[in-house]
Amino acid sequence: MCLGIPGEVIEVLADRPDLAKVDVSGVKRAINIGLLSNDKVGPGDWVLIHVGFALSKIDEDEAKAALEFLESIGKAYEDEMAALRESMIE
Amino acid sequence: MRFVDEFRDADKARALSAKIASLCEPGRHYKFMEVCGGHTHTIYKHGLEDYLPETIELVHGPGCPVCVIPMGRVDDAIHIASQPGVLMTSFGDMMRVPGGNGNFFDSNAEGTNIRMVYSPLDALKLARANPDQHVVFMAIGFETTAPSTAMTVLRAAAEDVRNFSVFCNHVTIIPAIKAILDSPDLRLDGFIGPGHVSTIIGCRPYEFIARDYRKPVVVAGFEPLDILQSIYMLLRQLDAGRAEVENQYSRVVPWNGNTVALRAINETMQLRPYFEWRGLGFISHSALRVRQSYAAFDAERLFDLPGVRVADPKACQCGEVLKGVLKPWECKVFGTACTPETPIGTCMVSPEGACAAYYNFGRFSRRRVTEVSIG
Numbered sequence: 001m002c003l004g005i006p007g008e009v010i011e012v013l014a015d016r017p018d019l020a021k022v023d024v025s026g027v028k029r030a031i032n033i034g035l036l037s038n039d040k041v042g043p044g045d046w047v048l049i050h051v052g053f054a055l056s057k058i059d060e061d062e063a064k065a066a067l068e069f070l071e072s073i074g075k076a077y078e079d080e081m082a083a084l085r086e087s088m089i090e
Numbered sequence: 091m092r093f094v095d096e097f098r099d100a101d102k103a104r105a106l107s108a109k110i111a112s113l114c115e116p117g118r119h120y121k122f123m124e125v126c127g128g129h130t131h132t133i134y135k136h137g138l139e140d141y142l143p144e145t146i147e148l149v150h151g152p153g154c155p156v157c158v159i160p161m162g163r164v165d166d167a168i169h170i171a172s173q174p175g176v177l178m179t180s181f182g183d184m185m186r187v188p189g190g191n192g193n194f195f196d197s198n199a200e201g202t203n204i205r206m207v208y209s210p211l212d213a214l215k216l217a218r219a220n221p222d223q224h225v226v227f228m229a230i231g232f233e234t235t236a237p238s239t240a241m242t243v244l245r246a247a248a249e250d251v252r253n254f255s256v257f258c259n260h261v262t263i264i265p266a267i268k269a270i271l272d273s274p275d276l277r278l279d280g281f282i283g284p285g286h287v288s289t290i291i292g293c294r295p296y297e298f299i300a301r302d303y304r305k306p307v308v309v310a311g312f313e314p315l316d317i318l319q320s321i322y323m324l325l326r327q328l329d330a331g332r333a334e335v336e337n338q339y340s341r342v343v344p345w346n347g348n349t350v351a352l353r354a355i356n357e358t359m360q361l362r363p364y365f366e367w368r369g370l371g372f373i374s375h376s377a378l379r380v381r382q383s384y385a386a387f388d389a390e391r392l393f394d395l396p397g398v399r400v401a402d403p404k405a406c407q408c409g410e411v412l413k414g415v416l417k418p419w420e421c422k423v424f425g426t427a428c429t430p431e432t433p434i435g436t437c438m439v440s441p442e443g444a445c446a447a448y449y450n451f452g453r454f455s456r457r458r459v460t461e462v463s464i465g
């Protein structure tokens with residue numbers, strides 16, 4: 001729960017502008033982007049996700065570096081991804 | 091498992107390491123606290139202490155949200171979960187946190203239904219899917235997770251979901267840092283500030299540390315180089331006689347934080363007069379509860395809580411570890427009675443806890459300390 005994981009926005013849901021479908025290392029889930037309502041978020045943007053909420057927009061380089069780092073830490077990241085896979089936010 | 095030299099930027103790290111060494115005043119001992127458990131994890135995992143001169147000591151701070159939950163709150167959660175028709179939810183990290191009478195798994199073996207969720211929004215979804223049950227989300231965490239809980243409460247209110255509430259255990263980082271600064275046990279030279287908490291609160295709230303306590307603060311990212319870079323920035327400040335708040339992680343952390351998130355927290359939650367932190371005791375204005383205006387979503391108002399204060403096990407020295415006074419391996423039960431499989435204290439439960447991080451990866455730092463103390 002403490003790990004911020006980077007995800008790439010695939011689409012903002014048409015009927016729910018506070019939700020976006022993101023791709024996190026191949027896992028596609030809906031997350032809430034309501035905390036970024038002051039920024040513009042759209043397909044191709046990268047966001048840092050905590051417990052189902054995007055906390056900040058990041059650039060692609062940062063996202064790549066963060067992912068590489070997360071993969072290096074092993075179990076804590078695997079646990080976070082396992083939890084994300086179970087998630088069914090709507 | 092990866093070892094010291096395996097991370098991507100080992101060369102850059104060595105270059106930084108040399109710059110760090112050149113800034114250390116001979117004969118001076120430096121103590122820096124990394125407030126956030128995520129940093130502790132990186133430091134141990136990548137053996138970063140091996141890149142630092144022996145005169146720099148990193149002490150681990152209280153920034154592991156699971157670690158600071160007192161036993162009595164675990165018992166209160168189990169009490170709520172034992173009420174008829176209740177489905178309790180929390181983050182996976184909470185499941186093995188010991189209470190006075192065992193943890194959530196033990197409690198489930200006796201008939202409660204406590205489930206892990208990835209997000210409070212998943213708990214809200216469970217409430218919608220199970221209208222005949224009351225779904226409680228045990229919320230934990232610093233300002234990184236508090237906005238998620240706040241947004242979920244706002245959503246529940248907007249949708250008028252009646253069978254959902256939050257057992258709020260959110261804590262705030264600033265009062266904990268202040269308690270550590272005011273504690274006589276520890277003399278610190280500076281702080282490595284938490285990265286993700288700061289995406290929400292920004293860098294301003296740390297200014298009092300520089301102004302009133304004359305200690306530098308550098309808000310840092312989570313990668314090994316970020317941490318080394320931050321230590322270098324702290325030393326540069328000390329060398330120049332400065333005490334300021336600097337943002338090493340500006341690629342993610344905005345100086346003013348996330349105003350939408352702060353507004354959501356403020357709308358749904360208020361500061362408690364005081365809250366007990368495991369190991370640190372009662373700290374005033376250090377935690378959040380659900381506001382009266384959202385009382386319908388406040389498990390503390392909906393259920394009668396025993397609220398019994400449970401003393402930590404005698405053997406447990408998590409308080410000392412959380413304050414940075416003891417190193418994990420100096421606790422008598424470390425690695426013997428207390429392991430990640432059978433944690434006695436909370437610092438062994440979460441991967442961000444100093445004891446677990448050290449247990450899993452800490453051999454390098456221990457070797458160093460042993461060598462240093464033997465001479």
Ligand code: SF4
Nearest residue numbers: 408421428435438445
């Ligand atoms: S080893 Fe266990 S009991 Fe000792 S401080 Fe760490 S978590 Fe607490």
